[in-house]
Amino acid sequence: AQTVTQSQPEMSVQEAETVTLSCTYDTSESDYYLFWYKQPPSRQMILVIRQEAYKQQNATENRFSVNFQKAAKSFSLKISDSQLGDAAMYFCASTNQAGTALIFGKGTTLSVSS
Amino acid sequence: GAVVSQHPSWVICKSGTSVKIECRSLDFQATTMFWYRQFPKQSLMLMATSNEGSKATYEQGVEKDKFLINHASLTLSTLTVTSAHPEDSSFYICSARNLGSGNTIYFGEGSWLTVV
Numbered sequence: 001a002q003t004v005t006q007s008q009p010e011m012s013v014q015e016a017e018t019v020t021l022s023c024t025y026d027t028s029e030s031d032y033y034l035f036w037y038k039q040p041p042s043r044q045m046i047l048v049i050r051q052e053a054y055k056q057q058n059a060t061e062n063r064f065s066v067n068f069q070k071a072a073k074s075f076s077l078k079i080s081d082s083q084l085g086d087a088a089m090y091f092c093a094s095t096n097q098a099g100t101a102l103i104f105g106k107g108t109t110l111s112v113s114s
Numbered sequence: 115g116a117v118v119s120q121h122p123s124w125v126i127c128k129s130g131t132s133v134k135i136e137c138r139s140l141d142f143q144a145t146t147m148f149w150y151r152q153f154p155k156q157s158l159m160l161m162a163t164s165n166e167g168s169k170a171t172y173e174q175g176v177e178k179d180k181f182l183i184n185h186a187s188l189t190l191s192t193l194t195v196t197s198a199h200p201e202d203s204s205f206y207i208c209s210a211r212n213l214g215s216g217n218t219i220y221f222g223e224g225s226w227l228t229v230v
Contacts, residue, residue, distance in 0.1 A: 033217070035219075043152075043205060043207075043223075043224045044221070044223055044224070045158075045207065045209075045221035047219075089155075091157060091158070095219070100163070101148040101160050101163055101209075102148070102158075102160075102209065102219060103160065104157045104158045105157065106156070106157045107156070107157050109155075
């Protein structure tokens, strides 16, 4: 079984600053995927970034990057140059290659102040 | 790009009645869809995996007779909340896996259910 743990219920950052959201996971699979999703007040789930476990290189998407530490089963999200629009709930999630459902962490609510 | 659409976005029903929520993949075929439930300020809880042409697989603790899932075609899965009660009020979200797009997972917009 897969588990995903987010230990930061809330985080805050000032505009233009950098913030890191933590996530750890546990899985017995050898091949799996890790994701960060953003959920704004509209509740629409928005994919922020995705990482295939077999890839050693950390994924990046513009201002968003991850620090994937496979041995430590850690998958943190770094948001650089934070913007007001980044304020949302962020979920870390994992799934295996076989196509099972995404399993989500409890989420981190990020607030951004000007 | 690929879109998953849910309908209705909002629904209010009386206790004891049933309500159906639809999840459609608009431009890809989805052999597997997933239904989640989300309470305010909480995470998404997987309810069941919907498989086209076969019975859904329910997570532990989810009543399959209460939350009926049908996946009759490759683009449509439905969740029917039967004999709804106020405690069933929640946000329900579906997702679908697009195998033809690198196994990408797409989410519907979600459906708010209020049982009065």
